[in-house]
Amino acid sequence: MSPSPELVHGLSEAFEWSMIFYVSASNAIYFFLMVLGFFALRSHRARQNAEARAVLLNSPLLPEVSIIMPAYNEALTIAQSVRSMLDLQYPHYDVIVVNDGSKDDTMRILIEEFHLCKSTRRIGTAPTQPIRSVYRSRDPIRLTVVDKENGGKADALNAGLNVARSPLVAAVDSDSLLEEDALLHVVEPFIENPGKVLATGGIVRVVNGCTVERGRVTRIATPGRVLPLFQTIEYLRAFLGGRVAFSFLNSLLLISGAFGVFDREAVLEAGGFATSTVGEDMELVVRMHRICRAKKLPYLIVFVPEPVCWTEVPESWKVLHRQRNRWQRGTVESLMAHDRMLLHPKYGGPGWFALPYFVIFEMLGPAVEMAGYLFTVAGIIFGVVSTKIAVLFFVVSVLFGVLLSMSAVVLEEFTMRRYPSVFDLLRLLAAAVLENFGYRQLLTFWRLEGVWDGLRGKRGWGAMERRGFEQNAQVA
DSSP, rough: OOOOHHHHHHHHHHHHHHHHHHHHHHHHHHHHHHHHHHHHHHHHHHOHHHHHHHEEEEEEEOEEEEEEESSSSSSHHHHHHHHHHHSOOSSSSEEEEEEEESSSHHHHHHHHHHHHEOOOOOOOOOOOOOOEEEESSSSSOOOEEEEEOOOOHHHHHHHHHHOOSSSSSEEEEEEEOOOOTTHHHHHHHHHHSSTTTTEEEEEEOOTSSSSEEEEEEEEEOOOOHHHEEEHHHHHHHIIIIIIHHHHHHTOOOOOTTEEEEEHHHHHHTTTTTTTTOHHHHHHHHHHHHHHHHHHHHOOOEEEEEEEEEEEEOOOSSHHHHHHHHHHHHHHHHHHHGGGGGGTOOOHIIIIIIIHHIIIIIIHHHHHHHHHHHHHHHHHHTTTSSSSSHHHHHEEEEEIIIHHHHHHHHHHHHHOOOOOHHHHHHHHHHHHHHHTTHHHHHHHHHHHHHHHHHHHOOOOOOOEEEEEEOOHHHHHO
């Protein structure tokens, strides 16, 4: 006997109400994190003191830092990125570029631009793909280049750890640019809390549309193309809201692979960067939480909103699709690798709050949200969901998304204020509205693909096609 129409209608509306509750809870929690991030940002800005920073810059307490830059087919940006790293305002640091078996002119450009010659520098013993050669510059610059067989980003970072000698190592993407004082800002927590800080990360901003000259962003502007403009909103929302709040609770699970500083000994003791995942940045941070919580060691993993890393984001849908699939797979792999921490009292805030949040809203979220969209449309077509409930679902899923995106732009304006033009601010506000109508739903579908690929163990990085910093500025 088939179920009665009343039963089907009742079950359908019950399911729809559960979708409304889920989306509302997700947005409410994220809005709470953004409000918490606002107060944390204001507190951070209030503590800033230019004179104290000037004293710090000349302090003998500043630890040495080795900047590790993995590079794979980065011919368009590698020269400017390295120049940017060599011109930082920091007294004790060196730059280690790891050419991970590039198939383009990356290695040739490095040799010619920086006058490299082979070196006999000793390297450590952490297992990596074979190293072909180690180079040093004939010029008086603090640059080492490691040329190795391709093994992926994590393998390249481990090769950099083998060469580094400094107590701190900074992992920086080779398609990124650091502002002059970025390293000083992000090292501050290590000085303020000696022996406790394991890792710090800075904010990553979109360089597309900005003017870049000799490895420096000389004019900040929003991207001229719609796709990177939408990604600008995403970056603001993720860094100024979520990461500031999670850091405040000492439950930060992700230091962006584009720019993060780590205690070198702590990384080596934890086993280095995992080569079995495409989310090596998140996996290492979660592993550090697990080790320290299990041993009851005092520690901090800190997000610092002031240091800025400028990165080139995808300008084609194909490349963006690959990137988001990889990010989602990395999240799934990291959460599955450390599932024992979930809701375990021994792991404190990361186990009770951060990991459940990531599992419920970041890992399972795409499936639930996509099911909500499909079920709502089907329910209207077949008449099993009332129009009033369907409209309510779209209100909480779309209009709340608009609220969060616009809040991120307002948060940027009231705290950091990096976009000087009113026109740029208006473009960001417009993008904060428009990205919720189609773009975010497409990303949800791509993230759902990533969850499926992560659960079935798909491997592979996916090629990233670059335009180069100067070409992006010309397009803008």
